[in-house]
Amino acid sequence: MxxxxVDYKKLTNEILSMLVEKYPDGYGDDDIIxxxxxxxxxxxxxxxxxxDAVYLVKVSTRLASTMENFEDEEDYSNDDISSDDVEVPEDNDSED
Known part of the structure; x- marks a missing residue:
């Protein structure tokens, strides 16, 4: 194998997703090689x-924020909101 x-700048969504899945609450000193x-x-x-591979992702302060941002984006995109659930206020003040 x-x-x-891999540096955080070159992370693919696949590797980033695996990182977030493995370390959902972040990583600690015991997780670092x-x-x-x-x-x-x-x-x-x-x-x-x-x-097919073992990925060693370099640890940096930006890696942590990248993981957090990816997780936030993933949560937002997976929300179960349909267009039927969104209320759009009617504009009664329009001039004809």
Whole structure:
């Protein structure tokens, strides 16, 4: 199985969705994996597994806000509001 390191800027909706599903309340220190990259720099990442790969998503302050925003957008788009449920006030003050 391949391991892919992903920066938050290059997250796909699929990977972001897996992150939000795995860490619905956010992530903590125990969830973070630390390793050395090819440049011998320490990298902190979150691991999510797909069928074909293990994704190591680099941790940053923007990752947390990206996950929160994605979850908010997903909640908004999944609302069960139909056009029948929305009341539109009538404009009785219109001039003819």
């Amino acid at each position: 391949k391991r892919v390191i 630390s390793f050395k990259n090819a440049k011998n720099e320490t990298v902190d990442a979150l691991e999510v597994r797909a069928e």
